[in-house]
Amino acid sequence: MKSNVLVAGATGNLGTRICSELIKKGASVRAIVRPSSDQEKLETLRRLGVEVEVRDLSRVDDIAESCVGINCVVSALAGLAEVIVDLQTRVLDAALKAGVPRFIPSDFCTDYNFLEPGDNRNFDLRRTFKSYLDSTGIQASSIFNGAFADILKYNIPVLNLKDKSIGYWGDKAHWKLDFTTMDNTAAFTAAVALDDSAPRDLQIASFQISPDELRTQVQEITGSGFSIIMMSSLEEFAAYIEKQRANDPAGEYELYAKWQQSQYMYSMFSTQHAELANGRYQEIAWVSGREYLETFVR
Numbered sequence: 001m002k003s004n005v006l007v008a009g010a011t012g013n014l015g016t017r018i019c020s021e022l023i024k025k026g027a028s029v030r031a032i033v034r035p036s037s038d039q040e041k042l043e044t045l046r047r048l049g050v051e052v053e054v055r056d057l058s059r060v061d062d063i064a065e066s067c068v069g070i071n072c073v074v075s076a077l078a079g080l081a082e083v084i085v086d087l088q089t090r091v092l093d094a095a096l097k098a099g100v101p102r103f104i105p106s107d108f109c110t111d112y113n114f115l116e117p118g119d120n121r122n123f124d125l126r127r128t129f130k131s132y133l134d135s136t137g138i139q140a141s142s143i144f145n146g147a148f149a150d151i152l153k154y155n156i157p158v159l160n161l162k163d164k165s166i167g168y169w170g171d172k173a174h175w176k177l178d179f180t181t182m183d184n185t186a187a188f189t190a191a192v193a194l195d196d197s198a199p200r201d202l203q204i205a206s207f208q209i210s211p212d213e214l215r216t217q218v219q220e221i222t223g224s225g226f227s228i229i230m231m232s233s234l235e236e237f238a239a240y241i242e243k244q245r246a247n248d249p250a251g252e253y254e255l256y257a258k259w260q261q262s263q264y265m266y267s268m269f270s271t272q273h274a275e276l277a278n279g280r281y282q283e284i285a286w287v288s289g290r291e292y293l294e295t296f297v298r
């Protein structure tokens with residue numbers, strides 16, 4: 001029987017890719033969007049074969065009408081509390097009202113189950129939603145992809161192509177960091193959405209690479225030397241982030257405030273994905289670190 005999947009956040013970077021992967025797998029895909037969503041993005045979705053429904057996302061009843069006959073709701077919404085907690089709660093309530101059996105929340109991050117509450121503001125919002133999600137009895141699956149591999153392109157401390165430096169915290173030059181491409185994340189999410197026996201939590205990574213290995217790879221690709229720098233201890237890093245946050249009250253209203261990006265780095269150096277579910281779906285071609293670096297390191 002054809003699977004019917006509803007995607008919230010379908011106009012987003014990840015959401016559109018998830019829709020495309022679902023269609024490739026033969027699913028019937030419906031997207032709920034808000035009236036203000038970009039028309040061009042809606043056209044892109046329609047061209048993919050997605051059934052686009054404009055809804056009043058402030059009303060559970062309105063969302064529930066789109067949930068009728070749906071097997072799984074996938075959320076790829078991005079935002080702060082009003083989206084990750086409030087809007088996802090309305091989408092979940094609508095799914096429950098319509099009797100949808102499965103729900104994939106917009107986690108798509110490092111597995112915060114192994115991190116301390118308070119370490120990462122954006123993960124705390126996911127935790128708040130998770131506690132409601134798990135109280136409802138719906139069958140939920142979370143996908144933990146570490147960081148999207150794109151961040152390696154932005155001259156972050158872990159890989160700075162401008163300064164030719166690799167940075168790390170603590171004594172963790174050998175610590176494996178989890179990176180997943182957005183395309184791999186989307187393909188995996190689509191497979192999970194169509195897999196009725198998917199477990200609650202799934203850790204993935206296109207590649208796991210340490211600062212040391214990153215240095216070796218970029219040196220081989222570029223043929224030039226890169227320095228490797230211990231930035232600070234993790235304790236000092238935590239204290240620095242606290243100060244950075246205190247000095248930036250406006251960042252409380254920004255999804256990716258500078259201190260939140262630091263919190264993300266701190267998370268990646270605090271936990272690793274130890275049990276990868278990469279092998280669960282054979283059809284996914286995971287991108288290796290080398291392959292990915294070669295797409296942009298010159």
Ligand SMILES: NC(=O)c1ccc[n+]([C@@H]2O[C@H](COP(=O)([O-])OP(=O)(O)OC[C@H]3O[C@@H](n4cnc5c(N)ncnc54)[C@H](OP(=O)(O)O)[C@@H]3O)[C@@H](O)[C@H]2O)c1
Nearest residue numbers: 009010011012013014037076077078106108109146147148
């Ligand atoms: N692990 C990582 O490194 C990493 C990096 C980036 C993102 N992520 C996560 O990946 C997921 C998807 O992110 P993305 O980058 O694809 O996001 P994105 O491109 O910014 O798309 C966000 C989506 O959410 C919708 N949305 C946002 N606020 C809304 C609101 N108030 N009401 C209704 N819809 C709203 C947008 O709809 P409109 O088109 O109508 O605005 C859009 O469809 C999120 O969980 C995000 O945190 C992870």
